[in-house]
Amino acid sequence: MKYRYEVSGDDFSLAGRASSEIKKILRSLGASSAVIKRVAVVMYEAEINMVIHAGGGVAEVEIGEDSISMVMRDEGPGIPNLDLAMTEGWSTAPEWVRELGFGAGMGLSNMKRNADKLTIESVVGKGTTVRMRVDFPAAGFGA
Numbered sequence: 001m002k003y004r005y006e007v008s009g010d011d012f013s014l015a016g017r018a019s020s021e022i023k024k025i026l027r028s029l030g031a032s033s034a035v036i037k038r039v040a041v042v043m044y045e046a047e048i049n050m051v052i053h054a055g056g057g058v059a060e061v062e063i064g065e066d067s068i069s070m071v072m073r074d075e076g077p078g079i080p081n082l083d084l085a086m087t088e089g090w091s092t093a094p095e096w097v098r099e100l101g102f103g104a105g106m107g108l109s110n111m112k113r114n115a116d117k118l119t120i121e122s123v124v125g126k127g128t129t130v131r132m133r134v135d136f137p138a139a140g141f142g143a
Helices: 015-027 035-056 096-101 107-114
Strands: 002-008 056-063 067-074 118-125 127-136
Touching: 002 015, 002 035, 015 035, 015 056, 035 056, 035 107, 035 127, 067 118, 107 118, 107 127
Parallel strands: none
Antiparallel strands: 002 056, 056 067, 067 127, 118 127
């Protein structure tokens, strides 16, 4: 099953729409609460980053028999120093975003902690592609 979502930029009221839809789909398919939580965390963090830093983007999701793969693409400014960006607490979010309760510098590290596989490709001035995978338990999708 494949899904595609547009992530609106600069509109926090719409941030998380894709992750919410995927949560509902996974719940209807009988996924475990642990899998749903991990998927929701990685997708939401990626969506918020697209809203804060890139003016939006696209989320593509594929639910397979043993995993869910998510590709989040944007055409934002890119990440100049990926190693630094992966440091917990490091953030380039503007002050007004922090005042809204976002931009604490935990997004990428939360994604790394909750995904079974995470790769980030970023080109300054062109954008960022984040690929994530969450595996389902060996006992099956709903285990």
